[in-house]
Amino acid sequence: MWGFLKRPVVVTADINLSLVALTGMGLLSRLWRLTYPRAVVFDEVYYGQYISFYMKQIFFLDDSGPPFGHMVLALGGYLGGFDGNFLWNRIGAEYSSNVPVWSLRLLPALAGALSVPMAYQIVLELHFSHCAAMGAALLMLIENALITQSRLMLLESVLIFFNLLAVLSYLKFFNCQKHSPFSLSWWFWLTLTGVACSCAVGIKYMGVFTYVLVLGVAAVHAWHLLGDQTLSNVCVFCHLLARAVALLVIPVVLYLLFFYVHLILVFRSGPHDQIMSSAFQASLEGGLARITQGQPLEVAFGSQVTLRNVFGKPVPCWLHSHQDTYPMIYENGRGSSHQQQVTCYPFKDVNNWWIVKDPRRHQLVVSSPPRPVRHGDMVQLVHGMTTRSLNTHDVAAPLSPHSQEVSCYIDYNISMPAQNLWRLEIVNRGSDTDVWKTILSEVRFVHVNTSAVLKLSRGYHGSTVWNVEEHRYGASQEQRERERELHSPAQVDVSRNLSFMARFSELQWRMLALRSDDSEHKYSSSPLEWVTLDTNIAYWLHPRTSAQIHLLGNIVIWVSGSLALAIYALLSLWYLLRRRRNVHDLPQDAWLRWVLAGALCAGGWAVNYLPFFLMEKTLFLYHYLPALTFQILLLPVVLQHISDHLCRSQLQRSIFSALVVAWYSSACHVSNTLRPLTYGDKSLSPHELKALRWKDSWDILIRKH
């Protein structure tokens, strides 16, 4: 029992010092003077507002990506004790003292720093040499664009981190597969692959590209597994099942989890409420929930309601009427009924109130007990402030002459009778006897005489559907009293909880459907300009001196990365053709290594770059950074391949190594030259700035005076 005392306690640690050194250098390069500049830099102005929303737990909607990315940034704010009080309105604005700049920028910087040792690991796991792995990591270390992007409160470095993590853990898993399937580390790396993939997707939709790549490589490997007839059917099935769970189920569950946490975190109503449906808004604290609290659930004859168009685009609106009438003759010469206008109004207003009236009775109050309105009932809708009822007739509508005009009926005594009976149809009813419910029911009004449907003229199908948003039982007989009643705010409480899945699907759908108008931006660029680094983005300019931060890559690395890619493609084509004619230049294992490295690195570049040609949104240089990292991984692979297989003699090999060292030093030199633009720490003279403008298309800011 006490046997362990008889032997000395020995801890053997295998520390790869180069890995430690790389991590250290990565941290140094990314974290050095992290709080400088203490001002809003470029897109921080965009992400910052969402961090503030998180800190204040206010609901928001952002179409740029799933919430996980914003949450990661907000975590930094939470750790730094940020209260969310900062007005994110202008690039260059000085941060006030309550903004914990260091901790806000910490997580992206850490992600950027850790990408350096990960590049080392990936190349090693691809079974290339230690030297090649060091090369990849050192290139990552000195790439100016990656440094700039990591040091700010932006998401690309986090995305790159998870991309690399997904690739790395898949490679670890794949290498485990050969000797110890179903071992603990096998499971660990497999699961981590799935987790990293879903995190990448959760940061930005762009992560999908890497996810697809990993899935594709996994599918090919699984297909080979299927062909391995030494394995039993059960064993193969287990393998496939494990992969399906880890690479398909886990990412989906995690993705839902991000939204779940998001919706738990932001539970207060905020400025983006209006885009969501009434039911969704009612599930938020404050806002609509405060107004609709305690309002009766069932709409009865005599109820006072506001009617909101369910799919109103681009902004939601409420059925509205006011004293003004349609002009007798329109500009184009058509006539109208000259009755009271009915519109859809995107703001809350007392004129949005309507009273549901039973056509057979005269009173406008709710009887006791209330008689609920059911599907198929005939109703009249009386405008609260003017007591005129909603009417439609065979007169062309003002803007859509093919549709009927909708008005509030005014009796001019001109043999144009009122046609104000509407049949209520509840679209999402459970049965035919369903009661019209506040907020929950989506209803359609079918005109009895003409069987036309009340419609908002923009859009297509959905716009015929309305729901009741605010609702109360009317109690005042007199018009005066009623007006006063309408002006007083509705009150009071039942929180109507939507299920998580309903809220998730609505939120996800709106995020995908939301189209921000793609305006051109001064620094927007096209994908073709990225490969050769023909463009840059000015991120920040010091308010007084000419110190400035640019997103500007190390041009030596960019160009040689693209060259390496071209060499890889040409060499692969050459080898493929030769193999087809049964000439094997490479030994089998070297060939397999070459193919796998290409599939992941060149493939990673392709999936992260080529889709941008199909996108119509505004694109920026930083969209290229994930593709660039894969290109950087490919570079040492190609270099080692040339040295191992294409250099015939020792002499050639030595010359080649010397060339590589010279090339790397030039990359370091360029990196160092561009350093003032990366860190923005040094104010350069106009002359020096002009000297840095190596391409005419680079936009480097020079103060005139």
Add this chain to the structure above:
Amino acid sequence: MPPATGGGLAESELRPRRGRCGPQAARAAGRDVAAEAVARSPKRPAWGSRRFEAVGWWALLALVTLLSFATRFHRLDEPPHICWDETHFGKMGSYYINRTFFFDVHPPLGKMLIGLAGYLSGYDGTFLFQKPGDKYEHHSYMGMRGFCAFLGSWLVPFAYLTVLDLSKSLSAALLTAALLTFDTGCLTLSQYILLDPILMFFIMAAMLSMVKYNSCADRPFSAPWWFWLSLTGVSLAGALGVKFVGLFIILQVGLNTIADLWYLFGDLSLSLVTVGKHLTARVLCLIVLPLALYTATFAVHFMVLSKSGPGDGFFSSAFQARLSGNNLHNASIPEHLAYGSVITVKNLRMAIGYLHSHRHLYPEGIGARQQQVTTYLHKDYNNLWIIKKHNTNSDPLDPSFPVEFVRHGDIIRLEHKETSRNLHSHYHEAPMTRKHYQVTGYGINGTGDSNDFWRIEVVNRKFGNRIKVLRSRIRFIHLVTGCVLGSSGKVLPKWGWEQLEVTCTPYLKETLNSIWNVEDHINPKLPNISLDVLQPSFPEILLESHMVMIRGNSGLKPKDNEFTSKPWHWPINYQGLRFSGVNDTDFRVYLLGNPVVWWLNLLSIALYLLSGSIIAVAMQRGARLPAEVAGLSQVLLRGGGQVLLGWTLHYFPFFLMGRVLYFHHYFPAMLFSSMLTGILWDTLLRLCAWGLASWPLARGIHVAGILSLLLGTAYSFYLFHPLAYGMVGPLAQDPQSPMAGLRWLDSWDF
């Protein structure tokens, strides 16, 4: 058309593509054919009845063709008025007959053929084709419709032969032919003056000849091999010449060719020289030949259309100088711009048009309420501007003043001739492009303010140079704000008459959007020079017309209130297109696929993916399949895969397109989908029959299955034929209607 029988025995050979080709081959393989027939055919024809079989084979083909022609030509003359897009393509046919120049987003071959058909059938090109519903009256329209129906009728025999070649099974081919013959959608689309039957004809011809040359692969460089290879090339040129959708079939043939070459390259028994010959043959027939033909159609197009017409404005000034009747043709105008000249200013970017203004103001809430300035593609009086000095308002045309030329770097004013307002810009945001400044017409009778001053600059010139008409590329720089006059190319909403937006852009990037040239130039005080020097060369014309077409295509964006068809609607036959008539008194034609056929197709795709992956996994796991099953699964994987690829290529790219889409875009894909259905059901039924071989009636399963599918399709056609042949009477809700009870989806409007 040589018979394509082939005994390419899927069972006995691993690669059906290396099957036999042509009648001789069939004879040579006669023994195999018979053995095959014995193995497959439930009827077991007697050995030696090959002649009889050949007759039967031809008879079946004739029957299929005849039925196809009969259905397509039945009631072709009804309705005797313009239906749907006939208004465009009929009109364009007339343009060819009248030789007036027009612009369309599609390449010219289809419309040229329509025009030719009309010309040959005695149509004189005088009908206006104004709007759908207009009666043809005495004008001869049957020639054009007949031509389209003729091409459309060939789709069925082509599909029949393709499937026969891919599956080597008569029943699969028959099923495919029945699906297409009895599909109301294909029928409707083939009966009118449209590009689609022509396009589909070429697509199917390319597919057929590709499949044929694949099956000739065992006799490379033989006459039939060359024939089919070059016929593939010709059909590809035809498909691309009708619509750019033809690119998809080109892609399919390209992929097939690459796979083919890859296979040949790996065959070590072939020398590299032979492989090189194969490569050269394909380059010649599939790249050079189609390109030459495609270019030739354009040459004919430009040769035929030599008169000025409605399409002039879409093209550059130099291009227009070729067209007789255009004011630039054989024209002579003053060479250098002088003050007082009346000019039109055209944007250098293609399909943007002329700087334009009119007596309408920008609406409330959009910048300042001043007169609109737009660009407009058509020639119009409102495109005329007078060039004036910025500081004087005296009439420079007064004969007492000397002529003063405008020079590079001068500060000028542009006065709109019709409304006498000055081109003006100021710090208000432009209507569509928020980051640019608004451009308006301002001032009364030419008196405005300093915001009307523009500096005129010639690109890449020194100061002081004169400005040449047509040749000089000029920019207008607003003096006060420093921005450049340009057009964003965005279409203004209704208030701007859907003309294009003009802005003043503060970003001084040099793009064609902000470069202009002077086109018309009137100045009585100056001597005229001839413009013949400007004639562009043919490659320039070709390039320009393609740029204009591509821009036109991507400019077809859905409008604000318009309902657009989504690609996912199509395979489920969600909604059709009204070809003619709305009310119950009208003669109504509704383009809608036969739902039985379409839903069967949809089911078949799912079933195919399922059975295909089962077979593929089984083979990868090394399962030993019996010879018969192995042969059938080869047919399913290779033949079916080829067709599935076609469906994928003709369907999924539409999901990526930003332009406005219509239901009829799905029809090429639908052809492939029907072929897949034919192959799939035949193979599945055969597999079924094989699996139940111990059961006495097993043989009957295949026959009964195919027969019931054939009859079911025919019956559904009987039910739905009024959609295509036209219906009069009450709408479908009414029990009296011919379509009563057949409106299975609410989204169908008939």
